[in-house]
């Protein structure tokens with residue numbers, strides 16, 4: 350009988366404790382997962398099992414941790430007693446881990462990621478409630494088949510659209526271009542959106558035989574941006590993301606330099622609610638990044654490059670996954 354939620358802990362502020370020696374006033378990734386769940390009343394929801402994946406600041410997450418985590422989730426999902434997964438994570442790169450897992454794990458069981466903005470021993474900590482909500486969502490029948498989701502401050506987000514929007518508010522996340530998926534209030538899970546094409550998990554990529562990802566870096570355009578820096582980045586990368594102004598625009602000098610590049614370049618917008626369509630592209634040899642932030646586009650490009658560097662294929666992947 351599927352009566353268990355598996356908690357996979359990676360660290361972050363939710364496992365952090367106050368410490369004046371740190372610039373932020375606390376150290377992330379200190380408490381173990383078993384310490385985290387001690388007072389969280391989770392056993393009133395379902396059985397809980399735990400695994401400590403790592404215990405770090407999420408700015409130190411690596412793609413090899415992602416690959417290991419995705420493989421572990423798919424292995425564990427064969428266990429019939431597990432109904433869903435909760436991942437505890439730092440908020441800084443939470444959207445990247447969520448997006449990577451969305452495109453790689455195959456299970457239809459709920460995979461829910463959460464964290465907190467205040468450390469575990471702060472009087473105002475938001476960690477225990479976010480963790481409780483995440484377990485509720487992971488254990489709820491209506492969460493299956495929705496892909497990887499994020500719960501934070503009572504809201505449920507699709508990994509496709511979630512992003513960290515604020516740095517000084519416990520309601521720290523936003524959703525773009527689609528709205529939030531639902532809410533979890535006083536333990537009641539309610540979905541506002543029906544399942545749609547963005548709810549699939551891992552349809553296009555198979556990481557079973559993969560132990561590392563191609564290298565993709567992000568170049569942000571600004572006034573007087575130095576084209577030589579882009580060239581240096583291209584020399585050290587398998588692909589690039591160019592974050593352009595407005596609908597993905599950049600200077601004539603950069604257009605000229607880009608003509609000679611032989612690696613794929615995806616064009617995103619530096620506008621907060623930006624969008625780059627194929628018709629906006631200034632260089633013929635580039636790929637439209639649509640509504641993807643540059644950090645999500647980088648993950649999608651890294652995954653796509655594990656399959657092919659053909660520009661037609663890359664354009665196809667970006668067009669069908671864009672929201």
Ligand code: ASP
Pocket residue numbers: 360361362363377405406407408438439440441442464465466
């Ligand atoms: N730097 C922390 C982390 O991402 C911030 C947080 O968790 O809120 O691990």
